[in-house]
Amino acid sequence: MTTRRNVLIGAASLAAGAGLVSVSPARATPASMDAAIKKVVGSAPLRKGKVTLSLPPLVENGNTVSLEVSVESPMTPENHVKAIHIFNEKNPLPNVISARLGPRAGQGKLSTRMRLADSQRVIAVAELSDGSFWSDEVDVIVTIAACLEDPG
Amino acid sequence: MARTLINVPKTAKKGEIIAIKTLISHEMETGFRHDNMGKAIPRDIISLFVCTYNGQEIFRAELHPAIAANPFIAFSTVATASGTLEFKWTGDNGFSATEQATITVE
Numbered sequence: 001m002t003t004r005r006n007v008l009i010g011a012a013s014l015a016a017g018a019g020l021v022s023v024s025p026a027r028a029t030p031a032s033m034d035a036a037i038k039k040v041v042g043s044a045p046l047r048k049g050k051v052t053l054s055l056p057p058l059v060e061n062g063n064t065v066s067l068e069v070s071v072e073s074p075m076t077p078e079n080h081v082k083a084i085h086i087f088n089e090k091n092p093l094p095n096v097i098s099a100r101l102g103p104r105a106g107q108g109k110l111s112t113r114m115r116l117a118d119s120q121r122v123i124a125v126a127e128l129s130d131g132s133f134w135s136d137e138v139d140v141i142v143t144i145a146a147c148l149e150d151p152g
Numbered sequence: 153m154a155r156t157l158i159n160v161p162k163t164a165k166k167g168e169i170i171a172i173k174t175l176i177s178h179e180m181e182t183g184f185r186h187d188n189m190g191k192a193i194p195r196d197i198i199s200l201f202v203c204t205y206n207g208q209e210i211f212r213a214e215l216h217p218a219i220a221a222n223p224f225i226a227f228s229t230v231a232t233a234s235g236t237l238e239f240k241w242t243g244d245n246g247f248s249a250t251e252q253a254t255i256t257v258e
Binding site: 063064065066088091092093095096097098099100101102104105106107109110111112113114115146 | 169170173182184205208210211212213214215216217218219220221223224225226227228229230232
């Protein structure tokens with residue numbers, strides 16, 4: 001039975017829940033993303049180009065966002081993509097995925113689905129067999145964020 | 153066992169680049185959410201995915217909590233010989249799932 005009291009108690013607990021959400025956990029910042037990229041790249045220069053990161057520029061629901069990374073490479077034993085990494089700026093953690101591939105992949109391509117907690121910059125970094133690093137970035141606007149909202 | 157969906161062509165020409173698509177049912181609980189009592193929900197994710205082709209590793213990915221629920225991973229490989237592709241997902245709380253697909257290469 002729905003009584004006035006129950007409704008009030010429900011409203012109070014909802015408010016309490018909302019209060020807890022706003023004490024949100026530490027988020028990845030541009031600085032922590034740069035640190036995460038540095039960990040992968042080391043002292044090598046990170047150049048723009050060769051990599052194409054496809055991500056919708058406007059996302060309605062941050063819970064599943066399709067993305068595709070493709071890297072220009074002949075994919076021969078001498079010249080191939082060794083790894084593809086994806087980083088983000090404002091999720092709780094800067095890393096998204098780190099994939100290792102080799103000449104047997106035939107093409108430097110990777111697709112997956114990620115969460116976006118906020119409108120932010122997403123960066124894809126490719127490591128080539130000659131030790132060089134290339135990147136591409138996309139700014140995404142998110143209307144419904146993922147990760148931080150509570151279930152139920 | 154978690155439900156999986158694997159898409160690998162049944163047949164391919166030798167040397168052809170084939171697309172491989174994988175999907176596995178998993179919550180990918182981030183560890184950053186709280187239940188309605190305000191208690192933190194512990195992290196429970198798949199953290200590693202490995203694909204082998206006739207026993208040889210061709211693809212490996214480390215996943216982080218930013219990967220959406222029911223992880224979808226698509227990549228490619230060169231069809232070298234007929235045989236088996238094996239897919240293995242491992243993660244928190246001893247999670248492990250293995251799936252196989254066979255391919256005939258002409």
